[in-house]
Amino acid sequence: MSNDVVPIYIMGKKYHVPATLTILKAMEYSGYKFIRGCGCRGGMCGACATVYRLEDSYKIVPALACQTVVEPNMSLTQIPFFPANKSIYDVEELEPGTQTLLQMYPEIARCVCCNSCTKICPQELDVMDYVQAALRGDIEKAAKLSFECIMCGLCASRCPGEIVQYHVGLLARRLYAKYLTPKAKHVADRVAETEQGKFDPELEELCRMDKPTLEKRYAQRDIEAQ
Amino acid sequence: MPYEPYMKELIKKVETTRSARIQAAKEGKHFPRLSEADGMKLMKEFHPDYKEGTKRQLAVGPSQGKVVPNELADILEAKSSLNSGTVDLSRIDYDVDVLVIGGGGAGSAAALVAQEHGARVLIATKLRHGDANTMMAEGGIQAADKPNDSPPIHFLDAIGGGHFSNDPQLVKTLTHDAPSVIQWLEHLGVMFDKDPDGTMRTLHGGGTARKRMHSAGDMTGAEIMRTLRDEVRNRTDIQVIEFAPALELLTDHEGRCAGAILFNFETEKYTVARAKTTILATGGLGRLHIQGFPTTNHYGATADGLVLAYRAGASLCFLEATQFHPTGVIFPEQNIGLLITEKVRGAGAQLLNADGEQFVYPLETRDVESSAIIRECTVRNKGIRTPTGRFGVWLDSPMIEVLKGPGTVARDFPAKYRQFARHGIDISKEPMLIYPTLHYQNGGITINSQAETEVPNLYAAGEVAGGIHGINRLMGNSLLDITVFGRIGGKSAAEKAKQAQPGEITLQHVQKFHEELKNAGVGDGRISPILLPDYVGKIG
Numbered sequence: 001m002s003n004d005v006v007p008i009y010i011m012g013k014k015y016h017v018p019a020t021l022t023i024l025k026a027m028e029y030s031g032y033k034f035i036r037g038c039g040c041r042g043g044m045c046g047a048c049a050t051v052y053r054l055e056d057s058y059k060i061v062p063a064l065a066c067q068t069v070v071e072p073n074m075s076l077t078q079i080p081f082f083p084a085n086k087s088i089y090d091v092e093e094l095e096p097g098t099q100t101l102l103q104m105y106p107e108i109a110r111c112v113c114c115n116s117c118t119k120i121c122p123q124e125l126d127v128m129d130y131v132q133a134a135l136r137g138d139i140e141k142a143a144k145l146s147f148e149c150i151m152c153g154l155c156a157s158r159c160p161g162e163i164v165q166y167h168v169g170l171l172a173r174r175l176y177a178k179y180l181t182p183k184a185k186h187v188a189d190r191v192a193e194t195e196q197g198k199f200d201p202e203l204e205e206l207c208r209m210d211k212p213t214l215e216k217r218y219a220q221r222d223i224e225a226q
Numbered sequence: 227m228p229y230e231p232y233m234k235e236l237i238k239k240v241e242t243t244r245s246a247r248i249q250a251a252k253e254g255k256h257f258p259r260l261s262e263a264d265g266m267k268l269m270k271e272f273h274p275d276y277k278e279g280t281k282r283q284l285a286v287g288p289s290q291g292k293v294v295p296n297e298l299a300d301i302l303e304a305k306s307s308l309n310s311g312t313v314d315l316s317r318i319d320y321d322v323d324v325l326v327i328g329g330g331g332a333g334s335a336a337a338l339v340a341q342e343h344g345a346r347v348l349i350a351t352k353l354r355h356g357d358a359n360t361m362m363a364e365g366g367i368q369a370a371d372k373p374n375d376s377p378p379i380h381f382l383d384a385i386g387g388g389h390f391s392n393d394p395q396l397v398k399t400l401t402h403d404a405p406s407v408i409q410w411l412e413h414l415g416v417m418f419d420k421d422p423d424g425t426m427r428t429l430h431g432g433g434t435a436r437k438r439m440h441s442a443g444d445m446t447g448a449e450i451m452r453t454l455r456d457e458v459r460n461r462t463d464i465q466v467i468e469f470a471p472a473l474e475l476l477t478d479h480e481g482r483c484a485g486a487i488l489f490n491f492e493t494e495k496y497t498v499a500r501a502k503t504t505i506l507a508t509g510g511l512g513r514l515h516i517q518g519f520p521t522t523n524h525y526g527a528t529a530d531g532l533v534l535a536y537r538a539g540a541s542l543c544f545l546e547a548t549q550f551h552p553t554g555v556i557f558p559e560q561n562i563g564l565l566i567t568e569k570v571r572g573a574g575a576q577l578l579n580a581d582g583e584q585f586v587y588p589l590e591t592r593d594v595e596s597s598a599i600i601r602e603c604t605v606r607n608k609g610i611r612t613p614t615g616r617f618g619v620w621l622d623s624p625m626i627e628v629l630k631g632p633g634t635v636a637r638d639f640p641a642k643y644r645q646f647a648r649h650g651i652d653i654s655k656e657p658m659l660i661y662p663t664l665h666y667q668n669g670g671i672t673i674n675s676q677a678e679t680e681v682p683n684l685y686a687a688g689e690v691a692g693g694i695h696g697i698n699r700l701m702g703n704s705l706l707d708i709t710v711f712g713r714i715g716g717k718s719a720a721e722k723a724k725q726a727q728p729g730e731i732t733l734q735h736v737q738k739f740h741e742e743l744k745n746a747g748v749g750d751g752r753i754s755p756i757l758l759p760d761y762v763g764k765i766g
Contacts, residue, residue, distance in 0.1 A: 018765060020227075022560050028761040035469060035491045035758075039353060040524050042564045043645055044448055045361045047354060067648055069227075069560055088460050091415055123644070143417065147443065148640050151452065170456055173449075174415030182424030183412060190371040190405040202378040203402060206385075207394040218386035219262060221435040224374065225254060226574065 009075040023050055023065035023076060036080035043067040046152030049122065052076035062122040062154050082153040084164040087171070096179035098137025105168050108135050110161030117155035117165050123148050127155050127165050134168050142169060143176035227558035228650035233659075236610055239582030240620050240657055247576060247584065248628050257576075259587040265594040266389070272597040272604070274662075275547050275697075280517050286742040286749075288541040288680070297514040298529060298545060302536055303743065304752035306736050308473040313487055313496045315476075315731055320465070322348040323723035324716070325485050325501030327472045327531065330358025331447070331705065332688025333507035334454040335712030336719070337464050340505075343720035347464045348499060350488050352471035352508075352526050352757065356455045359509055359524050359689060360708060363447025364567035364641065365431065366439035367411075367709075368702035369404035372428060375436040377401040384703055387433040387591045388668075388696025391544065396694040399675040400703065400710050407709045408440060416453045417442050429572040431701035432552075433591040439702045444567050444639045447705055470497070471530060471757050474736055475504065475538045475684065478729035483538060483684035485731060489757075500731055502723035503683045505715045506531040507708075510667035510689035513759040516548050519664040520563025530755035531690035535671045537739045540679040540686075544669025547697035552577075552595035554663025556618035558649045563663045566642060568592075568701040570621060570658075573638065574629040578620040578657070579608035585619075593698045596662035603661065610659060620657040627654050666704065668695050677715035683726055687715035 004019040010027060017026040024038060039047025048065035055073045065078060087104040094100055102108060108131055117127035126145050133141035146169025155165040193199070206214070229237065250256075260268065270276050281293045285303055294302070324340045326333045329351030337347045349355065370380040380401040385392045408426070412418060419427040419441050429439045442449035458464050472486040473496070485501040508531030512523025521527070532542060553570070555561040571577075571588040577595075579585050579602050586598035599619055603609030609617030626634050635654035636643045646653045670692030677685045688708040695703060743749040 020559060021765065025560075025761070025765070029763065029765060031762055033758070033760070033762050034525070035353075038525050039357045040362045042362055042522070042561075044445070044641065045357060045524075047357065067560075067645065069649075086456075086459055088462060090460065091457070147417065147449075148445065148644075150448070170452060173417050174453060174456065176415075177417040178413065178415035181420055182422075184371070184408075184418075184420065184424045184426050186373060186425060187369075187371045187405055187409050187412065191409050194377065194402055194405055199377045199402065202376075203381060203398045206378055206381050207398055211390050214382075214385065214390055215262065218382050218390075221379070221382060221386075223435045224430070224437055226251070226256075226430065 006070060006072040008070050008073070011077050012075065017070055019070065021070055023063060023068050023070055024048055026070045027065065037065065037078040041066045044150060046150035047080065049079045049152035049154045050076055051079065062120045064122045064152065079154065079157055082157045084153060084156050084167065086167050091174055091178060094175065096139055096175045100175065101134040101137065101139065101142065101168060101172060104171055107161060107163050108168060111135060111163060112161055114160060116158040116160065120154045120158045122152060122154060123150060125149060130169055131163060131165055134172055139172050139175050140180055142172035146172060227560065229656065230613055233610065236580060237656060240578050240622055243582040244622065244625055248625055251574060251629065257584045257587045260590060260594060265590065268597045268601065269593055272600040273593055274517050274519070274550060277517065281546060285746045287536050287739070288539055292542065294545040295516045295548060297516050298511060300752060301529060301533055301754035301756060303749045304754040305740060305743065305749055306474055307753040307755060308487060313498070315498060317498060318500045319497040320348050320499040322346045322499070322501050323503065324719045325350065325499050325504045326507060327486060327504065328507035328509060329355040329466065330507060330509055330688065330708070331360030331451055331454060332708035332712035333505070334458050335709050336505045336507060336687055336716035337458055338454065338461070339713045339716030340720040341461055341464050343717055345720035345723050348501070349458070349464065349466045350470045350472060350486070350499060351468055354468050355466050356451050357524060357526055358451065359527060360447045360451045360705065362522065362524060362565065363705050364444045364565060365569035365572070366429070366441040366446050366702045367408070367705035368431065368434070368438050368700070369408045369440060369706065370401060370436065370438055371405040371408060372436065372438060375438055377404065379435055380404065380438065383434050384700055387700040388698050391696030393693035395675045400694055400707060403710045404706055407706065407713070411450060411453070411709065414453050414457055416449055419443065429569060430589055431568050431572055432589045432595060433700045439569065439572060441569060444569060444641050450705060472534060473755065474733060475534050476500065476731040476733065477538055477735045478731060480729065481539060481735065482682040482728055484728035502726040502728060503685065503719040505685040505687060505719050506535055506671065506690050507688045507712065508690050512664050516664055519550065520554065521664040522551055522554060522563060522565035523664070525758065528756050528759060530757060531686065532671065533755045535679060535681065535684065535686065538681050538684065538735045540681045540684065541672045542669065543672045543692040544697055545667070545692065547668045548664065549592055549666035549668050549699055550596040550662040551665035552592055552599055552662050553621055553660040555658070556616050556661040557612045557659040559614055560649065561645065564645070565665065566621060566658055566660060570623060570639065573626045575621055575623050575626055578622055580610050581608060591698055591700065599662055612659065616661065618659040618661040621660045622657045623653045624655055624657060666699055668697055668699055676718045677711050678718060683722060683728065685715040685719045687711040
């Protein structure tokens with residue numbers, strides 16, 4: 001691994017940082033102590049949404065600061081927060097109809113298919129496609145295409161239609177999971193059994209069991225094949 | 227950072243042995259599982275918990291004499307970071323029934339149930355709502371809901387996994403309530419992996435006797451967290467304050483908990499939140515970097531809740547044991563410490579040394595599995611050296627493609643596939659290089675099966691609480707723990723709030739704790755909670 005140092009510009013200010021660092025670690029190395037703009041540090045939480053430009057390109061590049069290694073002369077800023085309104089609903093009262101997503105988020109009709117959301121998504125999701133699916137009332141498609149969304153908010157920051165895409169995806173997933181896939185019968189059956197107290201005597205017995213007997217029971221478990 | 231040429235050469239050894247290993251796996255032949263006694267023997271030699279000089283007895287407080295890692299002892303034996311002279315306790319900023327400290331999975335579940343029981347609820351959380359280890363839990367959530375399974379079988383797995391140290395009553399509650407929790411999440415709209423008829427697709431985890439790991443891709447925790455958060459936001463009578471860590475609990479003249487002092491991270495102003503009952507759901511300690519290990523944990527995992535509860539008089543348990551997840555990333559360097567879910571091994575991937583040979587059953591409990599990897603990379607000298615001089619072993623993800631069909635890795639592990647692809651490594655074709663990483667705080671604040679701590683009107687749920695897992699937690703029992711005990715804590719706290727009449731709020735317990743420190747001659751120069759780790763100016 002090289003010991004090279006590269007120049008980067010954090011909100012316009014120049015710093016020299018080790019070339020192998022992620023943007024997040026490079027900012028810490030440069031003296032930043034994060035309150036906002038840093039979360040799981042593993043690419044799962046969407047706290048560290050970042051955009052940057054390279055000096056020889058007009059393009060805006062999206063990044064998660066915790067997942068992206070610095071590049072020489074990159075000019076970056078984090079976007080730790082972007083205002084977004086969420087519809088308030090009672091998921092028990094909703095119906096998974098073709099109009100539901102549109103009723104909850106009427107602004108999806110303002111999508112002009114510019115694809116800005118897809119281009120900015122650091123997860124490389126087909127954001128515009130799921131917004132279009134939502135508009136058509138295809139809840140399943142909107143749910144599946146948005147599944148890996150980490151709700152970083154970059155899509156909403158770029159949308160000329162002022163849509164908050166990630167909230168639409170979230171509602172689609174809840175509707176799909178709750179109403180459009182069958183409930184697990186084995187779960188309902190087992191819940192009924194636990195509520196009737198079917199396992200209570202055996203659990204009580206295990207609670208009272210001395211350690212040698214427990215150890216023996218544990219060692220003798222039959223293990224379901226892979 | 228793709229693999230360097232010398233690493234690609236070593237990968238050829240993995241490829242050489244792969245077809246024979248796959249053939250054996252298909253015939254049900256596996257590397258032998260260790261007996262309980264042999265596992266313990268291995269751990270005593272190689273598990274970081276047993277390393278000399280890394281822990282000490284607490285000099286003060288309700289668990290005085292108990293042994294905990296030095297890094298934790300340092301913040302437990304420390305003065306308050308609250309400058310009490312600047313707080314006006316006569317000015318109440320928030321006055322609620324139930325205060326939930328922490329906005330992760332346990333806190334959100336607790337808030338929802340407390341609200342359903344009629345409580346006025348306030349969630350105060352250090353970072354954003356949902357900033358928590360819950361968000362990062364990948365592999366799954368256990369529940370014994372298949373016909374060939376039962377809560378008692380789950381009980382045995384959990385208590386055996388904890389080497390019989392767990393509080394049996396807590397294990398009973400955990401395993402008994404598991405199916406109801408899955409149903410609750412299913413009804414809230416969590417997108418579990420299911421067959422077309424609705425049957426949950428379940429897998430094994432380390433130490434399970436049945437395939438009971440329910441999942442939502444490899445984003446199970448994220449899917450649960452974003453659903454719970456959305457549900458909290460839909461219930462507009464639940465107040466949420468973000469970037470507002472609790473700095474101290476408040477107690478009344480009888481030592482009962484009566485709320486907390488919150489700190490506005492951005493304006494640096496204190497606020498007083500008075501509450502009839504309080505639920506601590508602040509998560510774990512990974513960011514203390516026990517023994518210098520990298521961690522899978524969230525930025526905010528700095529053990530704040532342990533510090534606050536300890537000063538208020540709650541005892542701690544099982545904190546002598548820290549969980550190291552066997553499969554943390556050791557290469558590329560940028561991702562060091564990040565979690566690779568146990569579900570990868572659940573799907574059939576094996577661990578291999580530099581010769582491409584197996585050296586451990588892939589689904590031992592986490593402590594045993596980690597010990598075997600450390601042995602391979604130390605005394606046996608069969609680890610794979612990274613360009614920066616670290617050592618790891620291979621996790622053979624490409625064999626999943628053969629066992630379960632092409633495309634499985636990208637489909638079932640989308641987050642992990644993407645994370646490695648960013649660095650030029652295709653984990654459906656090349657194995658991952660892994661080493662144990664600091665993952666979980668096995669113990670915590672002592673609770674009972676109603677999630678009550680020893681401090682009246684104070685409850686604890688999730689990773690901050692201890693006893694459920696004893697000295698070692700099984701995969702998939704943490705997402706379960708946070709929902710089971712989060713819900714119980716919410717209910718208990720809401721019911722108690724109906725009768726609780728706390729007296730005048732004070733910080734007496736902090737003064738008393740400071741006196742204890744002084745008498746014992748410890749804690750000078752240290753303050754806590756630390757709230758955030760310090761990485762400024764460092765190459766992390």
